[in-house]
Amino acid sequence: MNIGVVGTGYVGLVAGACFAESGNAVVCVDIDTDKVDKLRQGIIPIYEPELPELIERNVRDERLTFSTDLEAAVRKSFILFIAVGTPTTESGAADLTAVFNVARDIGRFMDRYKLVVMKSTVPVGTTERIREIIAGETKQPFDVVSNPEFLKQGAAVEDFMKPDRIVVGADDPRAGKILRDLYAPFVRTGSPVLMMDIRTSELVKYAANAFLAARISFMNEIANVCEEVGADVEMIRKGLASDGRIGPSFLFSGVGFGGSCFPKDIRALVQTAREKNYTMSILEAVGSVNANQAQRFVEKVVKHFSNDLEGKRIAVWGLSFKPRTNDMRDAPSIRIIEALLKEGAMISAYDPEAGDEARKIFGNRIQYATNNYNCLEGADALLVLTEWQVFRNPNFERMKSAMRQPVVFDGRNIFDPAHMRQQGFKYSSIGRP
Ligand SMILES: NC(=O)c1ccc[n+]([C@@H]2O[C@H](COP(=O)([O-])OP(=O)(O)OC[C@H]3O[C@@H](n4cnc5c(N)ncnc54)[C@H](O)[C@@H]3O)[C@@H](O)[C@H]2O)c1
Numbered sequence: 449m450n451i452g453v454v455g456t457g458y459v460g461l462v463a464g465a466c467f468a469e470s471g472n473a474v475v476c477v478d479i480d481t482d483k484v485d486k487l488r489q490g491i492i493p494i495y496e497p498e499l500p501e502l503i504e505r506n507v508r509d510e511r512l513t514f515s516t517d518l519e520a521a522v523r524k525s526f527i528l529f530i531a532v533g534t535p536t537t538e539s540g541a542a543d544l545t546a547v548f549n550v551a552r553d554i555g556r557f558m559d560r561y562k563l564v565v566m567k568s569t570v571p572v573g574t575t576e577r578i579r580e581i582i583a584g585e586t587k588q589p590f591d592v593v594s595n596p597e598f599l600k601q602g603a604a605v606e607d608f609m610k611p612d613r614i615v616v617g618a619d620d621p622r623a624g625k626i627l628r629d630l631y632a633p634f635v636r637t638g639s640p641v642l643m644m645d646i647r648t649s650e651l652v653k654y655a656a657n658a659f660l661a662a663r664i665s666f667m668n669e670i671a672n673v674c675e676e677v678g679a680d681v682e683m684i685r686k687g688l689a690s691d692g693r694i695g696p697s698f699l700f701s702g703v704g705f706g707g708s709c710f711p712k713d714i715r716a717l718v719q720t721a722r723e724k725n726y727t728m729s730i731l732e733a734v735g736s737v738n739a740n741q742a743q744r745f746v747e748k749v750v751k752h753f754s755n756d757l758e759g760k761r762i763a764v765w766g767l768s769f770k771p772r773t774n775d776m777r778d779a780p781s782i783r784i785i786e787a788l789l790k791e792g793a794m795i796s797a798y799d800p801e802a803g804d805e806a807r808k809i810f811g812n813r814i815q816y817a818t819n820n821y822n823c824l825e826g827a828d829a830l831l832v833l834t835e836w837q838v839f840r841n842p843n844f845e846r847m848k849s850a851m852r853q854p855v856v857f858d859g860r861n862i863f864d865p866a867h868m869r870q871q872g873f874k875y876s877s878i879g880r881p
Contacts, residue, residue, distance in 0.1 A: 617649020766834025
């Protein structure tokens, strides 16, 4: 099958590489010429485990190519995935400019039947709007289906190769069948391909992200109450996780969620409902609890230094919004570091993969360490903001001898409080005595 994937970001690049891996001929298209040039030279613009090997193999075997030429890609491909970004506008609604531009161009360049697949996360009604836009540009036959993506950054290839489920929203059963066949190699172990109408398919994606974000904010509120009453959120998490109705995922409290999806998708869903005069009270609270969580963490640090951070050296371990990615979009680390800089603190930060992204955000306003130990030189406190595995078992003696004061604020609960005390640290975490 000839496939074109438009938008070569976290979703498009992974989807393109995985479709190539299952034998298809895939062209990944992007307007970012720099990105396409890099990909052609074998340089992968994002950090995502397993992705470099996958791309290398499929490029070598001539199943995967990269291009800026959308016209050629449309003519060559039978299926066209739209996987461009859908960021937030001022109002909180999704910005669909890129999606609509791509749809218009696909329509203009169509020379025979095409199946257009909406992969980006888009508000209800967008896929229908895309059908109208394409129809306004061409007399060729085509179908448009919705196929939202559920991969997680940090495990994107694994998730795409072994999805929990595939969701397809299609009005025409034949169009739906094409996608079902395309995904057959990925669901051989029995994961369902859920066929539904287009509007429902668009909303499933938002509902999934909203639900996961709600679990995190819920646990953060429980953690905050734990701090007030002297209970331990870790044991509460275990108590909940072993309940089959609740399950173990997404129950970790911390400094709040970030990334390019949860914050933006919550705002977009709230906005969709608002346009229909419905207030999503739970989701609005999920967003505000999340904003408070980073603020609460900052307040703990400020209070520790008796409201005077002027000239204090603060070391930060972890900048990406979660481990195993270099992505810093909407990362809690940004909110926390900005707040501490405002208080006059000097920041030295280390992240295994997100250093380059951090430089784009903070420039020379913070220092960048080359490993987690030299990050601690002369530090008055360490803040753990991302739970990278490499931070979990450090040499505590080495840490203490590098730091001016052995103080740790653990925003991800990666250390054991009793052990930290034993090691001689003044240790504070989230929701644990
Ligand atoms: N990142 C995730 O974990 C994830 C998971 C599921 C769904 N999604 C959704 O998938 C979509 C893409 O997300 P992403 O994280 O891959 O975004 P991204 O920002 O990493 O990539 C988007 C790409 O689209 C390109 N682009 C923009 N306009 C274009 C145009 N007119 N023609 C060609 N290319 C264009 C950009 O240059 C960029 O490379 C979003 O709607 C997002 O909500 C993301």
